[in-house]
Amino acid sequence: MELHAVTDLPEIRPGDDIADLVADRAALEPGDVLTVASTIVSKAEGRTADLEEYPVSGRAKELAERIGAVAGEQKDPRFAQAVLEESTELLIECPFMLTETRFGHICVNAGIDRSNVPDHDLLLLPRKPTESAERIRAGLAERGHEDVAVVVTDTCGRPFRHGQRGVALGWAGMSASRDWRGEPDRDGRELGVTVQSVVDELASAANLVTGEGADGTPAVVVRDWAFGDLEGSDELFRDVEDDLVRQALREWEFE
Ligand code: GDP
Ligand code: MN
Ligand code: MN
Ligand code: MN
Missing domain, CATH: 3.30.1330.100 (CofE-like)
Incomplete structure (x- = not known):
């Protein structure tokens, strides 16, 4: 091979x-x-996205605050919002978000990537x-x-x-x-x-x-x-x- x-x-x-x-x-x-x-x-x-595209819900704000408190640094609630929108279920909320994506894969932060993404804040996983x-x-x-x-x-x-x-x-x-x-x-x-x-x-x-x-x-x-x-x-x-x-x-x- x-x-x-x-x-x-x-x-x-x-x-x-x-x-x-x-x-x-x-x-x-x-x-x-x-x-x-x-x-x-x-x-x-x-499937690129920018943080400004994610108006923050109360749930995202609360998650970002809890995770930020544990990490000792502020977390962007718009990122938490993006993770929620890409997920069907949150299996762990804090200190990190373990989610099920819409196509059934379980991973941290719905697999949203911030590395190797020029010109945008976020790269979402392929939809299907x-x-x-x-x-x-x-x-x-x-x-x-x-x-x-x-x-x-x-x-x-x-x-x-x-x-x-x-x-x-x-x-x-x-x-x-x-x-x-x-x-x-x-x-x-x-x-x-x-x-x-x-x-x-x-x-x-x-x-x-x-x-x-x-x-x-x-x-x-x-x-x-x-x-x-x-x-x-x-x-x-x-x-x-x-x-x-x-x-x-x-x-x-x-x-
Ligand atoms: P992931 O595992 O799917 O999240 O992808 P990675 O961010 O780990 O990148 C995997 C490989 O693809 C690395 O060798 C990167 O340098 C490379 N890579 C990422 N984006 C591009 C691209 O747009 N073009 C090329 N040629 N390589 C890329
Ligand atoms: Mn990745
Ligand atoms: Mn990789
Ligand atoms: Mn990557």
């Missing part, structure tokens, strides 16, 4: 066609997976990352690159562990995960629970190549990698009914 950064991509502007820009710069082959940082998908989709991935995949196919799967990624924190890593927000042309249940281990014991989140693992590997700073390499080609013949599943985000951690957070009393 090899991972190659797509080099020489420009600063992405609203309306830019990512499939076109990548197809001009990468010799794609059937079976490749293209990972694309959500940052440039959002830029292309015009799976549709973004489908559009990029279709664009590649139109340019003769058939059979390239696309994964839209973001850098995201992890509960229980220090450090961030890449995760998949949306994908097209492949299943999200590989179901090992029923397969034998080396001693012939049947695997009972392992469903491997392939799109997240590819997103993490690709994130090593994209970097997080000024590298300018938001797209990565994964080559000589195969999904294999195990059953796939397209489920990545847990429903609240089978998510004990989320249920516990709902029960938790905020101080």
Whole structure:
């Protein structure tokens, strides 16, 4: 398996066609997976915003005050308002906002990014990352690159562990995960629970190549990698009914 950064991509502007820009710069082959940082998908989709666009509600004001008091510095209530508008649920309110985005991904601050965003205050996540991935995949196919799967990624924190890593927000042309249940281990014991989140693992590997700073390499080609013949599943985000951690957070009393 090899991972190659797509080099020489420009600063992405609203309306830019990512499939076109990548197809001009990468010799794609059937079976490749293209990972694309959500940052440039959002830029292309015009998902930039400015703080002045968010008139502050009482709830946002209260959240910013509480978080600011814990942090020992003032927090902009317009940022809290932007986070609320991008979210369907707040799982933790303070000292940081852990939210569910409108497309079902749980992350801090609804994934709103303030790095690598020239000319605007904020970069919101793509509205529907799976549709973004489908559009990029279709664009590649139109340019003769058939059979390239696309994964839209973001850098995201992890509960229980220090450090961030890449995760998949949306994908097209492949299943999200590989179901090992029923397969034998080396001693012939049947695997009972392992469903491997392939799109997240590819997103993490690709994130090593994209970097997080000024590298300018938001797209990565994964080559000589195969999904294999195990059953796939397209489920990545847990429903609240089978998510004990989320249920516990709902029960938790905020101080
Ligand atoms: P995120 O993980 O989706 O939030 O994206 P990051 O902000 O971590 O950026 C991932 C990579 O994309 C880094 O190498 C950045 O330097 C690069 N990057 C961000 N925006 C652009 C852009 O508009 N053009 C190019 N060429 N690279 C970008
Ligand atoms: Mn960023
Ligand atoms: Mn991000
Ligand atoms: Mn990143």
